Amino acid sequence: MVTIWDVAKDSKVSKSTVSLVINNSDAVKMETKLRVLESIKKLGYVPNMAARELQTKVKNILGMVFLVNESAQKSHSFHSITETLFYDTFSGISSQLKDTDYGLLSERFSAVNQTSLPSLIKNNRVDGVFIIGGLFSEAFIKQLQERKIPAVLAGRYFPGIDSVAPDVHHAIYTGAKYLLENGHRNIAFINGPEQMQVAQQKLEGFEKALQETSETVMDKAVVHTDYTGTAGYQAMKQIWESGKRPDAILAASDGIAVGAMRYLYEQNVRIPDDISIMGYEQSIISEHAIPALTTMNISKEQMGEEACKMLLRRIETPNAEIVNHTVETSLVIRDSVRKR
Amino acid sequence: MVTIWDVAKDSKVSKSTVSLVINNSDAVKMETKLRVLESIKKLGYVPNMAARELQTKVKNILGMVFLVNESAQKSHSFHSITETLFYDTFSGISSQLKDTDYGLLSERFSAVNQTSLPSLIKNNRVDGVFIIGGLFSEAFIKQLQERKIPAVLAGRYFPGIDSVAPDVHHAIYTGAKYLLENGHRNIAFINGPEQMQVAQQKLEGFEKALQETSETVMDKAVVHTDYTGTAGYQAMKQIWESGKRPDAILAASDGIAVGAMRYLYEQNVRIPDDISIMGYEQSIISEHAIPALTTMNISKEQMGEEACKMLLRRIETPNAEIVNHTVETSLVIRDSVRKR
DNA sequence: CTGAAAGCGCTTACAG
């Protein structure tokens, strides 16, 4: 292995000088610098990260903790809710890290039922960490804070810690509004699990949109379920069998939406001819649904980018004020909603 | 930060002894060992990876290079082919790494048009590397080999280097066979890009199945296209407009299948009543398609697991013989194929 | 502007 010492010898300077050159110090005469750079290239020298870290304490590695369910079910079955959050956020972070020296270390971790920390953090392998997804408990966050490791949450807000999350309330509001604008007055809202804070925000967004409509809404139905295809299917079935005939469905996730579409398909109800449907998340399945699903884009990739900027900032200035960032959402109009 | 020295002081032994304990040497008296372990727990000592690496040269980090298209398009649009390969392989590798000390460093990299290596490798940050996906050139593999870094390919075979890949030929053969068994005799095969080796294997698998049928196949159509939804849509359109009316479609990817389904949907052709369709890959979109898509499971997660075992083995014994592993594929029967 | 020296926190022969 070629070391700083080999470079020093080759360019006839001391190790110190080589080090200064590597670290782009301007305290080196241009002539010397060039000579050293020459040797570096000639010898194919690559700095040893471990040696550097031992001195500087900076690892140049960020951690990405992807929160998953304890029950390690098949990653993308019809029952799954993880969908493409991981990949999208990863892409966002990656693109932001492209021109830095940081590497990205990833770990799947279940943070709901346990108070321990990901080994990434426990073993001190990262300078800072992204927590992806909402599947964490308060205890987990407390642990994280005690560790005093720079961290930012991506996907869910939590007080007292940096976070980036979509404006859930506004997103659902926008979706509902769109349905209303298209003449739908009998809307069924298939929401997420009632006990989750996010579901509450979604409900409020939905209600707000309805209230702003001057014409009275004829009917509405709100049902709570999981964010999965199967759950959406069951919820739709329940609505249908209860005799309700909404003219539009607002789903709290693309998974739910597609599940509902499946049920309607089986009942020979045509979308959007007989009923309009609107998803939430802009995941891969919304784009590939038939008909293509109109949905809300919650900018997961952008969330990753933003999270990355925030973490880098936090590492630089550990005591800066906590920031809770909200990411823009937008309507993605495709083929599942029709004017009534 | 608490170091080995603090532990040594606390348990009244030398640093050497503490080091031996940490590394599970059996050359330490049980009594001493216990005392040291006690101190470690008490002080919350965590070994400094950098210092260890500086000595041992092992980083305990594996790299995962995810091959992407140069044209950095939206990660999961209807035009995308990456789909869930990344996440599935990652899951497989992760589960295999769970009980080891290895961390997993990831990087997106475009390896088709350039001969440089991922920075993961260039900067010497990993002990070994997974190359995920088939989007690499021969030059890339050469570079990799010159580096002499332990590496295994996941998703595509290449001579002279460890690899895990599905048995493409057999998978498509099985799919075609299934269509045949269901009485279909007029099958259109929408294959991947003609110049890709994989597409060639797929074609052979398809042809083989047809040849084995004693009854003569009435008609068949083979068209080549990209592995995307839009490409599948266009290919189906082309077939349809040419006047062909196959009774079954065999698609070389779930993306293609769903694209074709979209076109058929627009033509008011019912699946599977009027036409059967079969995908390939068992990606998230096949499970969520309406009707749910019958497809071939190419065991991406298992591929990740296998790749992981292979890489670990390769790191242990660098000179062992090259192995090219083939992973089992299986038919996933859902709702898009009907007996004729 | 450049060099000598100390030290980061470990591991690993080598003595005893």
Add this chain to the structure above:
DNA sequence: CTGAAAGCGCTTACAG
């Protein structure tokens, strides 16, 4: 079974 010592490849004051 345990300790003293060297050394891994860097960075960083400190001299000059």
